[in-house]
Amino acid sequence: MEHKKRRLLTLPSVCWLLIFTVLPLLIMLFYSFQSDSGAGFTIENYIHFFSKATYLKLTWRTILSALLVTFFSLLISYPLAYILAKRLRGARALILVLIIIPFFTNQLVRVYSWLIFLQDGGVLNRFLAAIGISPGDSLGILYTQAAVIIALVHAYFPYMVITIYMALERMDNSMLEASYILGATRLTTFRRVIFPVSMPGVVSGILIVFVPCLGSFVEPRILGGTNGTLIGTVIEDQFTELYGWGFGSSIAFLLLALVILSMLVINWWGRRYEE
Numbered sequence: 001m002e003h004k005k006r007r008l009l010t011l012p013s014v015c016w017l018l019i020f021t022v023l024p025l026l027i028m029l030f031y032s033f034q035s036d037s038g039a040g041f042t043i044e045n046y047i048h049f050f051s052k053a054t055y056l057k058l059t060w061r062t063i064l065s066a067l068l069v070t071f072f073s074l075l076i077s078y079p080l081a082y083i084l085a086k087r088l089r090g091a092r093a094l095i096l097v098l099i100i101i102p103f104f105t106n107q108l109v110r111v112y113s114w115l116i117f118l119q120d121g122g123v124l125n126r127f128l129a130a131i132g133i134s135p136g137d138s139l140g141i142l143y144t145q146a147a148v149i150i151a152l153v154h155a156y157f158p159y160m161v162i163t164i165y166m167a168l169e170r171m172d173n174s175m176l177e178a179s180y181i182l183g184a185t186r187l188t189t190f191r192r193v194i195f196p197v198s199m200p201g202v203v204s205g206i207l208i209v210f211v212p213c214l215g216s217f218v219e220p221r222i223l224g225g226t227n228g229t230l231i232g233t234v235i236e237d238q239f240t241e242l243y244g245w246g247f248g249s250s251i252a253f254l255l256l257a258l259v260i261l262s263m264l265v266i267n268w269w270g271r272r273y274e275e
Contacts, residue, residue: 025256028249029253032045032046032249033045033250034245035246036244036245036247045246045247045249045250046250048247049251055234055251058229058230058234059231061230061231062232063214065145065149065213065230066213069149069152069209069210069213070206070209070210070213072149072157073153073160073205073209074160074205074206076153076157076161077161077164078164078202080099080161081160081161081162081164081168081198082164082168082194084161084165085168085169085171086168086171096165099158099161099162100158100162102154102158107218110151110155111219111223112222114150114151115142115222115223118139118141118142118223119139119142120138120139120140122142125139143223143224143225143226143228144227144228147223147228148223148224148228148230151219151223152213152216156208156213157209159208160208160209161205163202163205163208164198164202164205167197167199167200167202168194168198168201171194171198176193176194179192199270203270206266210262210266211262211263214231214255214259215231215235217232217235220232220233221236231251234251235248235255
């Protein structure tokens with residue numbers, strides 16, 4: 001009887017996933033094998049993708065951008081999370097609130113804020129001129145891959161801070177004391193004690209940052225221009241501008257395969273490091 005009750009309680013969530021996740025994916029999979037010219041079932045969409053160097057180049061650029069965003073997010077987040085978890089007490093709540101504030105800001109507002117900040121003659125340009133660093137009339141940052149990476153790091157690094165902070169906050173401080181008493185240096189303590197303990201938070205943070213970056217299209221569209229175009233922008237164009245639903249669905253499914261592969265590799269790396 002108890003088992004039946006548990007099944008009934010999980011039924012609404014299962015139905016929700018089937019209707020709003022599995023069914024749309026199946027519909028998109030069906031469209032990925034449909035020709036945009038109306039020729040019926042075909043694999044030409046996938047052949048077209050792999051036969052064009054442009055799409056392969058954009059895929060590589062997307063992966064590289066996601067890796068860079070993840071790297072810089074980790075570089076910023078780990079020290080901040082450690083300080084919050086082990087060094088600060090009174091100001092911890094305030095800093096956490098400041099980190100979480102971007103979550104309550106509309107994505108377009110954040111992106112257009114970076115547009116104003118990075119544009120030629122914008123806030124950054126005037127600030128550098130005011131402190132005696134003359135960048136000239138053009139910064140050359142906007143409408144490049146660098147601008148996209150900056151905006152994505154700003155958007156996603158708070159997630160990584162929170163996951164690493166939660167892992168470090170649960171760590172017993174007596175482990176650090178024991179390490180120092182046994183003569184370990186700070187570097188050895190970090191490598192052998194702190195980092196392995198924080199690994200679940202690091203892996204979760206990498207997943208939360210890397211996977212969404214693979215499919216991002218708002219930041220590349222507004223801040224990247226032609227030089228910052230990523231594969232997510234191509235998918236958006238196929239559905240909203242070119243009405244190439246078949247080709248767009250095939251690219252989306254290839255991106256989904258890339259996301260699943262990335263998740264498997266990251267989880268494998270995390271488990272291997274913990275061992």
